[in-house]
Every structure is written in structure tokens, then in C-alpha cells.
Amino acid sequence: MDAMTVTDPADPAFVEARRAELAERVGPRRYQHSLGVADTARELARTYGVDGEAAYLAGLLHDWDKGYDDPGILARADELGLDLPEELRAMPRVLHGMTAAVALAREFPALDPAVLQAIARHTVGEKAMTSLDKVVYIADALEPGRSGKTVERLRARVGEAALDELFLDVYAYWVRLILERRHPLYSRTTEIWNSYMPVQEVFRAAPGADPMPYGRP
Numbered sequence: 001m002d003a004m005t006v007t008d009p010a011d012p013a014f015v016e017a018r019r020a021e022l023a024e025r026v027g028p029r030r031y032q033h034s035l036g037v038a039d040t041a042r043e044l045a046r047t048y049g050v051d052g053e054a055a056y057l058a059g060l061l062h063d064w065d066k067g068y069d070d071p072g073i074l075a076r077a078d079e080l081g082l083d084l085p086e087e088l089r090a091m092p093r094v095l096h097g098m099t100a101a102v103a104l105a106r107e108f109p110a111l112d113p114a115v116l117q118a119i120a121r122h123t124v125g126e127k128a129m130t131s132l133d134k135v136v137y138i139a140d141a142l143e144p145g146r147s148g149k150t151v152e153r154l155r156a157r158v159g160e161a162a163l164d165e166l167f168l169d170v171y172a173y174w175v176r177l178i179l180e181r182r183h184p185l186y187s188r189t190t191e192i193w194n195s196y197m198p199v200q201e202v203f204r205a206a207p208g209a210d211p212m213p214y215g216r217p
Ligand SMILES: Nc1ncnc2c1ncn2[C@@H]1O[C@H](COP(=O)(O)OP(=O)(O)O)[C@@H](O)[C@H]1O
Pocket: 063, 066, 091, 093, 094, 097, 122, 123, 124, 140, 174, 178, 183, 184, 185, 186, 189
């Protein structure tokens, strides 16, 4: 029997079947990246008390739809019935996680919704990310194939920093990269970032203080 015909996630052969299929869906570099994200997600899961097998599977499948080019991913989104705002239609590179989650749910209905959600959220994130979502998001940036000083500094924080802190550090790193590359930034990114910020303490001046202490020439 062809290994790829194993479609039940409860079957121990399911992961191997999807690995084989992924190797045909994406190029060799992207396949290696996916294996790296899967392994890194499993390690992060162990460190931060998350389900390791769910993390591995979400990491393995996060780039399931990365083989499509820009017109291809838009056609895929339409075929899957995703209702995309104009802004996202103009940013086809951010769509592959969202389409993958919907496509995988359709093809493998028994797949854990928590795994699908982590896949959907791995590119632009979301408010109220679960620990599994965060682990996959971080693993995407820190897998062994990624290099650079900032990546190394972030990697060194694994296990030292709390998961929430590490997630925000990686998120901030990605946003900086997008700005440095002069790429457009998805408008919800600010809203998502702000949702993780603590409520700011409001500074109140003493009664009778100069109302414009910083504004006077
Ligand atoms: N908030 C964002 N706004 C706009 N583009 C983004 C945002 N986050 C990620 N991207 C871009 O989406 C693309 C895919 O990112 P990602 O899914 O993290 O990579 P990969 O799937 O290759 O591991 C990249 O070009 C990245 O810069």
C-alpha cells in the first residue's frame, strides 16, 4: 500500500505519510526547514510543557501550502472559500498558513483543531495565542536552518525566558525584519502586538502643575 494513503491522524503511520507527501509538495530546502521546525517545536514543547507530538505535527505541516506561487495561493484561497479582505489579497505570501489549515481540515477531518490553529497562525500571529501556537511560531524562526546574530541571541533565551517573553521577542524580530526589508506590514500586526502589552500606567501630574511642561519653548 502507498504510504500516502494513510489519512487517519490516529494511525502511527500518519506522520510518516505526511512527511513523504510534504517532500513532494515543497522544494528540498523548504522540506528541510519543515523538518527543522517540527524538531524545534517538539523541543520547545518539552521545555515549556506543551504537547510535543502536536507541536511536531504542526511544525511539520506549517508550510504545507508554501509550494504555491502568488496567483496560485490566491486561487487556492478562493477554492477553499476563504473570504479574504483586499489587504490580504495584496499580501499573498502571508496566506499559506491560513489556506493550509483549511485544506488540511478538509482532507483530514480528524486532525486536532489545536494543530490546525497553530498552522493558521504561524505567519502573522493572532491575539490570545495558545502555548502551542507560540511554540510553532517561535520554532519557525529559530529552527537550525535559520542563522544570524539575532536568531542566535533568541535561541540562547530558550528555557531562560518565559514562553510569552520569547514569543514577543521573536514577534518583534519578525516585525523589524519586515520593516527593514521595506515590505508592507499587515495592518492587524499593531493590534495583535498591543493585545500582548500590559496596560500602561497613566502618568498624572501633581495638582496645579504646569499643564504643558514639555511643550514650552
Ligand atoms: N505581520 C506581517 N505583515 C506582513 N508580512 C508578514 C508578516 N509576518 C510575516 N510576514 C511575511 O510573510 C512571509 C512568510 O512568513 P512565514 O510564514 O513566517 O515564513 P515561512 O512560512 O517561510 O516559514 C514572509 O515574507 C514574511 O516576511
